[in-house]
Amino acid sequence: MIRYLLGAILLCSGISKAGGESVPAALVERHWFEARTAHFHIYSCGATQEVAKLSARLEQFRDAYAHLAGSNAVASPPIVVLAFPDHEAMVPFLPLYQDKPVNLAAFFHRGSDENLIVLALATSSSSTMEIIFHEYTHLLLRHNDQIWPLWLKEGMAEIYATFEPFGRGARIGKPIAHHLRLLAKEPLMPLAELFGVDHDSPQYNEREHQGMFYAESWLLTHCLMSGVNPAHKARFGQLTVLLRLGQTPEQAFTNAFHTTLPAMEAELRRYLEHGQFESLPLMVNADLSAPRSFATHGITTVETCFRLGDELVRIDRLDAAEPYFLHARKLAPASPLPFEGLGLIAAQRHKSEEAVHLLKESFQRGSTNFLSYYVSAHERLKLTSNSPDTYTTVKKEVATEIRAELQKSVALMPDFGPAHHMLGFFELVQGEDPKAAEEHLKRAIQLEPENQWYLLSLAQAQMVGKNFDAARRTLESLRLPYIEAKLRSHAEELIKEIGHPAARQP
Numbered sequence: 001m002i003r004y005l006l007g008a009i010l011l012c013s014g015i016s017k018a019g020g021e022s023v024p025a026a027l028v029e030r031h032w033f034e035a036r037t038a039h040f041h042i043y044s045c046g047a048t049q050e051v052a053k054l055s056a057r058l059e060q061f062r063d064a065y066a067h068l069a070g071s072n073a074v075a076s077p078p079i080v081v082l083a084f085p086d087h088e089a090m091v092p093f094l095p096l097y098q099d100k101p102v103n104l105a106a107f108f109h110r111g112s113d114e115n116l117i118v119l120a121l122a123t124s125s126s127s128t129m130e131i132i133f134h135e136y137t138h139l140l141l142r143h144n145d146q147i148w149p150l151w152l153k154e155g156m157a158e159i160y161a162t163f164e165p166f167g168r169g170a171r172i173g174k175p176i177a178h179h180l181r182l183l184a185k186e187p188l189m190p191l192a193e194l195f196g197v198d199h200d201s202p203q204y205n206e207r208e209h210q211g212m213f214y215a216e217s218w219l220l221t222h223c224l225m226s227g228v229n230p231a232h233k234a235r236f237g238q239l240t241v242l243l244r245l246g247q248t249p250e251q252a253f254t255n256a257f258h259t260t261l262p263a264m265e266a267e268l269r270r271y272l273e274h275g276q277f278e279s280l281p282l283m284v285n286a287d288l289s290a291p292r293s294f295a296t297h298g299i300t301t302v303e304t305c306f307r308l309g310d311e312l313v314r315i316d317r318l319d320a321a322e323p324y325f326l327h328a329r330k331l332a333p334a335s336p337l338p339f340e341g342l343g344l345i346a347a348q349r350h351k352s353e354e355a356v357h358l359l360k361e362s363f364q365r366g367s368t369n370f371l372s373y374y375v376s377a378h379e380r381l382k383l384t385s386n387s388p389d390t391y392t393t394v395k396k397e398v399a400t401e402i403r404a405e406l407q408k409s410v411a412l413m414p415d416f417g418p419a420h421h422m423l424g425f426f427e428l429v430q431g432e433d434p435k436a437a438e439e440h441l442k443r444a445i446q447l448e449p450e451n452q453w454y455l456l457s458l459a460q461a462q463m464v465g466k467n468f469d470a471a472r473r474t475l476e477s478l479r480l481p482y483i484e485a486k487l488r489s490h491a492e493e494l495i496k497e498i499g500h501p502a503a504r505q506p
Helices: 047-071 087-093 127-141 150-162 178-184 189-193 206-224 231-243 249-259 261-276 301-314 319-330 339-346 350-363 370-383 396-412 415-428 433-447 452-463 468-476 485-498
Strands: 034-038 042-046 079-084 106-109 114-121 165-168 168-173 280-283 295-298
Touching: 034 047, 042 047, 047 079, 047 127, 047 165, 047 168, 079 087, 079 350, 087 114, 087 301, 106 127, 114 127, 114 301, 127 150, 127 206, 150 206, 178 206, 189 206, 189 249, 206 231, 206 261, 231 249, 249 261, 301 319, 301 339, 319 339, 319 415, 339 350, 339 370, 350 370, 370 396, 370 415, 396 415, 415 433, 415 452, 452 468, 452 485, 468 485
Parallel strands: 042 079, 079 114
Antiparallel strands: 034 042, 034 295, 106 114, 165 168, 168 280
16 A cells, blocks of 8 residues: 655644634724736725725836736736725734734735735835835745745845836845945844854844844845846856755855855845945836726625635634624525635644534535635645655545535646645546646646645656656755755655666566
């Protein structure tokens, strides 16, 4: 009996510690509406003209990047915007830190099924849009997420955060005043220290250090992209190439720019002292100021409750989300929406049987939510496993239900990578349609190339098909230094298995 490993693919995780919250009637009973543009779904109870202005700015940013990098670069799951009328209304929907709402003017939450922007219209100033553009840039540059060091990811996001359209073009890289003020007061971090910062570093996480890390990351990226040395601009793309080959950030940097870190530090100080920070023009073959399609329609209180509860689920505030779904169920027991929300909460609480039951109730009420079908199949499959993340062949009756739900999820949202991955993985485990398994896994990789766990599943499928050379090539890409340690270890184990004579026996 073969045991297959399924990589971690949860859409969100964690359980909120806050409890005892209730639905604010004054908010949910306001006139909420949905505004749709070509690429954004905006939910708000604010002024329609402010929502129209916001949507135009978002579409301009997306269009500019699409013209520069191609349509594949901007392809993503749906982007939902929750636009509160003011900051006071938004506070109960902010992420928590030490059980208190974080002081944010806006935030962006990235997910495999949906990307979420949350902001307050009354404070939708240039600084608020910079926050949104910064986080949106992380989504657009996600294909480099595994290989870029943190300074480069944050530096690039800060460069694009100052996006300003003009006619048939735009500008990025405008000087950021608060960075310059900090850089004028504090000494620069040594580049070796900057390059070593990761998500667990105090410089990134501690509030008193975070500002300097962002400021110097912006300064270095700006110097390389827009500075006085034309050789840096010409060689900038080589940095990513060398990182993909497995060089360390320091090796890739010195090799790409033909310099040493001390020499670059001296150049960076001169660039800062000179004080001339030119914006970068982006010329596109489209008029970014052209009018955008914009259609609105009112939504019910039940839909409002679902949207607000769903937002809270996505930021791991499950206890705060639950009353919204319960209130919606009380208002409209025949609606699938409250059961979808409650089912997703149960899944996040690792209550698989309860999640499957609640989601089945939503299906019986006509649910068309692709995520619900995916999560139901995921929880059903978990119930068949005797140990976390390892699976064996499922009995026919249960297998039929799981397969049907995954196929329904894919039919409702053909570009949802996790459903393709799980359907491919499931067919691999069942062993009934190896060709379909490989096709779905390759489609998942195409949709989410940044998810390296999908490659592990593909390699397992190639091994089952006795295509050992292809499996080895797939696994070799998971042995590079920037790959997550756990994933790299599993890849090493499978490579050893390929080399074992028993693996090649018919």
